[in-house]
Amino acid sequence: MRTIASKMKAPFLSSFLNLTGGFFLKMVKPFREGDFIEVDGEIGSATLINWTSSELKTIDGESIKVENSRFLLGKLHNLSDKNIIRLELSLNVCYTENMADVKQTIYNFLKGHAGILKFPRPKIVVAKLHENYVELKVAPWCLLDHFLELDYKLETALNQNLMRKGFKMPSEEKVYSEIRETA
Structure with a gap:
């Protein structure tokens, strides 16, 4: 039984952290769509901010999906604010x-x-x-x-x-x- 319970916790915890990260982004607004940001080594322009994930367009033009939990647990820098x-x-x-x-x-x-x-x-x-x-x-x-x-x-x-x-x-x-x- 412990194994089943622990296997059920991981997806729930991940979803909870992503939703919490989305709530954080909507309330605190550390960046807006179009801002140039860096989060845990990923650098790009924020193109989409959702409740569970966000999207960045990298310098190379590639779109990458970033889980919102990374904005809570990782290092976030808004480069647009830094000129x-x-x-x-x-x-x-x-x-x-x-x-x-x-x-x-x-x-x-x-x-x-x-x-x-x-x-x-x-x-x-x-x-x-x-x-x-x-x-x-x-x-x-x-x-x-x-x-x-x-x-x-x-x-x-x-x-x-x-x-x-x-x-x-x-x-x-x-x-x-x-x-x-x-x-």
């Missing part, structure tokens, strides 16, 4: 490099840069694999007031930092010739 924006930087690194070292060097550079925010954490992803190099997308966050200055200077500074640290980057000539070949 921040994400930068999108592109780097090309040769295959011969140790990618873990490259990532760590990028994180260290961003951590030491005054205009870059520590939260939300920057993301580094592989955007495309080319014949001789990897195209990385680096996405740090900054205050909206610093966006234009950082957008203009940061990518070049990051490339120069990686080259100073001894990482091999494909020459621009190789990159542009590859683009012309595919076009």
